[in-house]
Amino acid sequence: MAELFAGLMSGTSLDGVDGVLAEFSATGIPKVVSHAYRAFPEALRDELLALNSSGPDELHRSALAASTLATLYVEVVDELLVLAKVKASAVRAVGSHGQTVRHRPTLGYTWQINNPAVLAERSGIAVVADFRSRDVAAGGQGAPLVAAFHRALFGCAGETRAVLNLGGISNLTALLADGQTTGFDCGPANVLMDLWSLRHTGQRFDADGTWAASGTIQPPLLEVLLKEPYFTAPPPKSTGRDLFNAHWLADRLQRHGVACSSEDVQATLCELTALTCTRAIKAHAGDASELLVCGGGALNKHLMRRLAVHLPGMAVRLTDDRGLPAQHVEAAAFAWLAYRHLHGEPGNLSAVTGAMGPRVLGALYPA
Ligand SMILES: Nc1ncnc2c1ncn2[C@@H]1O[C@H](COP(=O)(O)OP(=O)(O)OP(=O)(O)O)[C@@H](O)[C@H]1O
Ligand SMILES: [Mg+2]
Structure with a gap:
């Protein structure tokens, strides 16, 4: 039976959030059924950019930025559902990349600002997040994951x-x-x-x-x-x-x-x-x-x-x-990674990231 997964990507350009809702057949290949985009409001963009370098009270500011980001993610998910005319309960999970503010795999970490708990709470859909850390923990770069x-x-x-x-x-x-x-x-x-x-x-x-x-x-x-x-x-x-x-x-x-x-x-x-x-x-x-x-x-x-x-x-x-519009590919990749997580399948390619082996990526926040 076909399964629906959403994917959310906000990348290093800091332009905004791309989201797709995709239908997965038994082959595990997605077909995009809706796409939505929200540009970052100026203040959020400026704060995310500032959080890319060290500054005062970063923990507090990161937490606030994560909540604002989660609100935007919720809006994108809502729009995906409206466009596709489906209910939240029909979607198995959202793969949410978050916003990278530091990427230091050689120091053992990569950090994406995200608040998957808020997204799960407000969307009513399970969320898979923090895809990169497990690959880094296995000695990999945590990127590229696509x-x-x-x-x-x-x-x-x-x-x-x-x-x-x-x-x-x-x-x-x-x-x-x-x-x-x-x-x-x-x-x-x-x-x-x-x-x-x-x-x-x-x-x-x-x-x-x-x-x-x-x-x-x-x-x-x-x-x-x-x-x-x-x-x-x-x-x-x-x-x-x-x-x-x-x-x-x-x-x-x-x-x-x-x-x-x-x-x-x-x-x-x-x-x-x-x-x-x-x-x-x-x-x-x-x-x-x-x-x-x-x-x-x-x-x-x-x-x-x-x-x-x-x-x-x-x-x-x-x-x-x-078969996949250029603007949909990255968000679709995170829907796919959420699909892989829920199916217990690895999402990384160790030949690409340098990890010690294939790993199931991400952490699950149930609906
Ligand atoms: N019409 C256009 N002409 C030229 N460049 C464009 C146009 N539309 C978008 N772009 C470029 O694409 C960027 C956004 O691309 P995209 O969302 O794929 O990047 P990203 O958010 O960094 O994603 P990722 O990290 O997943 O690759 C914009 O910042 C801009 O530079
Ligand atoms: Mg972008």
């Missing part, structure tokens, strides 16, 4: 395919023809472009990449940006705002030392995303027949064009072409 889902959904026997998620951070899943899967975070996708756009144009993001397209790539600056050791470190690896943030960019612009126009910097940041992703793809899925792109960055037409330029001979397309 690789197993990408394999289940987009894998094709005998064919190599690459899946690239362009959120705040970019992550690659290489689905190899022999059935092996590798993957890791490539580097910044939108996080630096977004902060540069906000600072110089007042816009939260560069819609369609139009502003980046109006600038000229500055090779010497690009070279300075590419010197970041993370880009050439071997996988398993994962990253976040802990590394790629305003300080990182200011430091590199200072090292470069030559003044550039703001649109030239944006063009160069876009190229940094395109190059770090395509180098990773060539190194780990060079024989892929197609690259499937998802996440908000898939809407950046200039970035999509730059990916295609660097990957001649590879079909660069949206996951929409393989």
Whole structure:
């Protein structure tokens, strides 16, 4: 019998919450039945961003932010139910990722602000949360966690395919023809472009990449940006705002030392995303027949064009072409991870995260 699960994702871009309600057949493959999105109110976004670095009274402020976040999550779940015309009692569980404010797997932790108890209480639906900690406890990076889902959904026997998620951070899943899967975070996708756009144009993001397209790539600056050791470190690896943030960019612009126009910097940041992703793809899925792109960055037409330029001979397309809209993939992955939890099945791929083995991920908050 088909089962309904919801998934909620609010990622490093700090743009808002994506939610999907998905129907799982006995094969465990989801079909999205509704999608809802809520942008973060300005004050919440600012507080979440502030909580990414150390500051006063963090425990108290995190708890308050988690409650505000949970209220938003409840609204998204309510909307998913209304759109799909189903009752809360028909949904087995919500997979709720929470909001990452620190990701330090090498120090033994990754921290997502979340209040699953409030979400369970107010939605009347069981919640599975804290997916990453168990993988970290097993020696893994706790990220990226979407690789197993990408394999289940987009894998094709005998064919190599690459899946690239362009959120705040970019992550690659290489689905190899022999059935092996590798993957890791490539580097910044939108996080630096977004902060540069906000600072110089007042816009939260560069819609369609139009502003980046109006600038000229500055090779010497690009070279300075590419010197970041993370880009050439071997996988398993994962990253976040802990590394790629305003300080990182200011430091590199200072090292470069030559003044550039703001649109030239944006063009160069876009190229940094395109190059770090395509180098990773060539190194780990060079024989892929197609690259499937998802996440908000898939809407950046200039970035999509730059990916295609660097990957001649590879079909660069949206996951929409393989049955799941680019904006639904990450939230659907957390619905899938909740499904796996309730079925007692592992959610991680140790070949990707570096964990000691497969683990059932998350903690359950009953309805
Ligand atoms: N029309 C658009 N043109 C260009 N960029 C866009 C557009 N729409 C969204 N984006 C980019 O996508 C980002 C949001 O993407 P998404 O929600 O996938 O990232 P995320 O929240 O960091 O998720 P995750 O961590 O799960 O990957 C925005 O911050 C913006 O940079
Ligand atoms: Mg988002």
